[in-house]
Amino acid sequence: xxxxxxxxxxxxxxxxxxxxxxxxxxxxxxxxxxxxxxxxxxxxxxxxxxxxxxxxxxxxxxxxxxxxxxxxxxxxxxxxxxxxxxxxxxxxxxxxxxxxxxxxxxxxxxxxxxxxxxxxxxxxxxxxxxxxxxxxxxxxxxxxxxxxxxxxxxxxxxxxxxxxxxxxxxxxxxxxxxxxxxxxxxxxxxxxxxxxxxxxxxxxxxxxxxxxxxxxxxxxxxxxxxxxxxxxxxxxxxxxxxxxxxxxxxxxxxxxxxxxxxxxxxxxxxxxxxxxxxxxxxxxxxxxxxxxxxxxxxxxxxxxxxxxxxxxxxxxxxxxxx
Numbered sequence: 001x002x003x004x005x006x007x008x009x010x011x012x013x014x015x016x017x018x019x020x021x022x023x024x025x026x027x028x029x030x031x032x033x034x035x036x037x038x039x040x041x042x043x044x045x046x047x048x049x050x051x052x053x054x055x056x057x058x059x060x061x062x063x064x065x066x067x068x069x070x071x072x073x074x075x076x077x078x079x080x081x082x083x084x085x086x087x088x089x090x091x092x093x094x095x096x097x098x099x100x101x102x103x104x105x106x107x108x109x110x111x112x113x114x115x116x117x118x119x120x121x122x123x124x125x126x127x128x129x130x131x132x133x134x135x136x137x138x139x140x141x142x143x144x145x146x147x148x149x150x151x152x153x154x155x156x157x158x159x160x161x162x163x164x165x166x167x168x169x170x171x172x173x174x175x176x177x178x179x180x181x182x183x184x185x186x187x188x189x190x191x192x193x194x195x196x197x198x199x200x201x202x203x204x205x206x207x208x209x210x211x212x213x214x215x216x217x218x219x220x221x222x223x224x225x226x227x228x229x230x231x232x233x234x235x236x237x238x239x240x241x242x243x244x245x246x247x248x249x250x251x252x253x254x255x256x257x258x259x260x261x262x263x264x265x266x267x268x269x270x271x272x273x274x275x276x277x278x279x280x281x282x283x284x285x286x287x288x289x290x291x292x293x294x295x296x297x298x299x300x301x302x303x304x305x306x307x308x309x310x311x312x313x314x315x316x317x318x319x320x321x322x
Contacts (some may be wrong), residue, residue, distance in 0.1 A: 037076025
């Protein structure tokens with residue numbers, strides 16, 4: 001009888017170990033929820049919906065977006081990490097929530113490494129230095145010269161303390177060794193409006209491409225390692241001899257910690273295949289996003305390196321949201 005019990009226990013253990021693999025082979029068998037921890041209508045929402053539509057095609061089951069906004073993305077992310085690690089709840093991970101917030105908030109409600117399984121990188125949108133259309137400044141070098149001649153006189157806007165535009169502005173001040181006054185707003189939209197109106201001297205923004213193309217503001221430099229396709233005539237800071245000025249908003253797909261590797265691989269392959277298709281690539285390009293594909297391990301390494309980089313950026317700004 002004891003031998004029989006031992007054999008039964010061994011069979012049950014083997015079955016339990018095999019279950020995730022068997023589940024993964026049939027995945028997906030139902031619709032998938034993609035949590036976007038930001039409001040509908042914003043940049044993250046636009047990326048999330050483009051990705052969801054593409055994954056619906058690639059995986060053969062509906063992938064629908066659920067916006068769970070609040071606390072800079074923390075509320076939706078807290079909800080997400082409590083989901084079953086079965087591949088039926090995914091997250092649109094962002095640079096703001098997943099690598100900046102852990103240093104901006106004393107308590108985010110999640111561990112930036114242990115609570116996630118990085119699945120696939122999707123895209124990034126570089127910050128662009130913009131000035132009013134009528135500004136006398138034609139280059140960041142002219143701004144640096146003016147700021148050194150009159151410390152604190154020039155002003156730059158952002159969507160608030162700790163926002164990507166704030167971090168970009170403080171990074172610029174650090175690498176250029178200048179003093180420019182930060183003016184925080186309740187959102188990047190009002191700040192950009194004041195740049196267009198000439199109330200602010202400059203701003204770093206990731207969503208101003210339509211205003212640049214429309215001539216309402218002038219772009220002086222791109223905070224990336226290469227030029228932006230939507231504004232190919234605008235140089236990078238590196239080209240102008242300003243080293244270390246790289247700042248962007250990035251997006252990727254994550255799953256809860258403990259998600260089976262075969263499920264991660266299947267979603268990763270679906271994302272990468274979709275990124276190579278004309279439709280998703282075009283939709284992302286239309287909003288100024290640069291496609292970033294690769295393996296789950298590639299995304300994991302990038303995620304961890306960004307945590308290190310953003311820790312330094314947040315310390316540089318002295319920003320806190322608590």
